[in-house]
Amino acid sequence: MGVKESKENVVVIEITAKTLVMILATALVLGFLSYYFLSFFSPPSPELKIGDINVKPLSGKASLKGNITNQGNVSGEVYASYEINSTVCLVVGEKPVVGEWIIVEVRDPEGHVVWVDQRKTGKNGCIPVYFGLKPDAVKGKYMLYASCRTAKASEAFMVGG
Incomplete structure (x- = not known):
């Protein structure tokens, strides 16, 4: 790196390729250190x-x-061949998050939505997941997706085999 003065009193700084690489490498290292330092805290x-x-x-x-509806043209008893139950919990560390909305969606092996629910977490930070699958439900690997404003998760489960 050199400094030159021209006739017009303008300072010109020349940076060699080696110096530029050192500056960029130092900036990269400082960026990574800052990121890890901030994430630690x-x-x-x-x-x-x-x-x-x-x-x-x-x-x-x-x-x-428990899954009877009186809306639209569906009413009365709902018959099922499979009963599915689980829980979805929202936690920070080991502490439950209370009063947060969680939406749960279940898709069959063909990707069709077979069940959706949305509930607020209770005192334990959890919501119950409970539903039935109709007698002609597709057999195979189903996916349960859960999401809220700050997190998401998914889990696979098998039906009929």
Whole structure:
């Protein structure tokens, strides 16, 4: 690196390729150090945890009275061949996050939405996941997706095989 003065009293700084590489390498190292230093002191991020997903085959004409709706043309008892239940919990570290909305979506092996629900977390930071699958439900690997403003999670489970 050299400094030259011209006739007009203007200072010109010449930077060699080697000096430029050293400056860029130093900036990169300082950037990484700043990032890790700041992340070390930042609070932990909320995390969604999906509990064990239990798939229970139902025999005969079992009904899930908890999932009855009186809206539209569907009313009365809903018959299911499988009962699915689990929990989804929102925590920061080990502490539950209370009063946060979580939406849960379940898709069948073909990618079709088969169930959606949205609930606020309770005192334990969790929401229950409970629903039935119709008798002609597609067999195979289903996906449960859970999300809120600050986190998301997914978990696979098998139905009928």
